[in-house]
Amino acid sequence: MVNQRGQKGPLVSIITVTLNRGKFLEKAIQSVMGQDYDNLEHIVVDGGSFDNTVEILKKYEGKYNLRWISEKDKNQTEAWNKGLKMARGEIIGYCHSDDYYLPGAIKKIVEAFLENPDVDLVFGKTQEFNFQTKRYETIFQTTQEAISSITVEDLLYGKKTFFQQSLFYRRRIIDKVGPLNPDIEFVMDVDWWVRMLQKGAKALYLDTLLAIVGHHPERGCVKEAARATKAGIDLIRAYGYPVPFRMKISYLRWKYPQIPNFFKKYLPPLFSTISRILKKA
Template sequence: MPITNSHPFLSIITPSLNQGKYLEEAIQSVKIQNYPAYEHIIVDGGSQDETLAILEKYANDPSLRWISEPDYGQSNALNKGFQMAKGDFIGWLNADDRYAPGCFHIVSVFLQSHPEVDVVYGDYCFIDKLGKTISLRLEIDFDPFILRFLHVLYIPSTATFFRRRIFDNGHYLREDFHYAMDYEFFLRLSLQGYKFAHIRQHLADFRWHGLNKSSLAPHKQWQEQERALQELDPLFSKIKNPIQYKILRYLFLNLARAKRTWLKLLRGSYWRKLCP
């Protein structure tokens, strides 16, 4: 993939609430990209830990903007950031995650080379609360069938970037979704014809530390995912008979699971022990 001399402006949005122990690592992972045209917008929900002290350290950094005020949850915070963003491409980095070195250049070159692509995502590492690598997650290329029916969200928000036109067209996160807002957003964009692409490179690190939403309330996450499918999917939104719904849902779930397993086997990508 050739490197160009053009550097489209990137906006990175970080929602934050009492994640001060990880926030500076997230900030530094943006700064070490050595990318000349970016802004980092941190939308804090009124943290009571060391977050504000950390943000104050960057008061003279023109590339970092932040606000701290009560909000209505992560989706609301992200939407504030998306509305503030000035970038051609926009990334979503949670306060406890981090970017891999070189991520911005990889994404910039790819999106310039593929103007038809609206959403791009990459591979990522799982890290623990101390930042130690657990494993590398090599994901599958985009498959709308698997996205719709499996509910194993293989598009990691922390390694995903959006073209500005998505937000210019009025697409934002649903603020009544608190556990599966990313799934609902990706499903909605996919069903409306936006084009997704996968970069087979390590772009970011996702931190497991016991307080992740997916760890604390997996049943609520599943309920919201299922609700999104029922509201958005052209097939399942029309099924009124609960028995018929359960039978078809079970069938499509297992077809999607089998397809994902096969695709990951083809790539040899279930797990690797260490990231590069």
């Protein structure tokens, strides 16, 4: 992308954090490499994978502007922050190793930032792809009206949200709030968004499909649903908001999956016994 004066557009940094996701990573890499926007860099932070991740990264070295490291980290948040520290771009996005961008996505994002200098965040529609069924499923979408009125409460309770897979940040808002909180897992991005909102961040929604989010049993928020739900509860409490009852129940359901089976097994006979006693009374 070159403007009328022959100048390149702003540098875009795409950060991918991964751990033993070699079977998904190549698709993410190809989606970045295949963009029709040249002034970008792809930073991959690998947490010391023992699958074929490193081999894949070496395969693509020199084919496009790729930089990567492979070393153990404390958690995913620390890995995100490592990538953020390495990033040199004016515009920054995070692409998980099991997600990918659609063709032309980066160019649309850059154009939106250039046309709206007061905007700090830009994102668009995101669609879910189920790796088990091999089908494209839910399309996550919203409206600019909804996003313009988004509040801290909306973010914490999930009433309204940004779609992380298609979300890009202007560096100035990151400079205002600092890196992700390394003590928070699973909902570290929500905490980041809350802090950005508190600093007056403005968001722009593009009514176009930009990214695909991969859904599979190994994905962190699926595999560790109890911990992810607990992290959401802790974040709500940290900001001084009451935790919804449904969220507490959800946590118990994930933490103790045997509870529903217990009720299914023992409640019907109990009710049946009570019913027989009442009929005889």
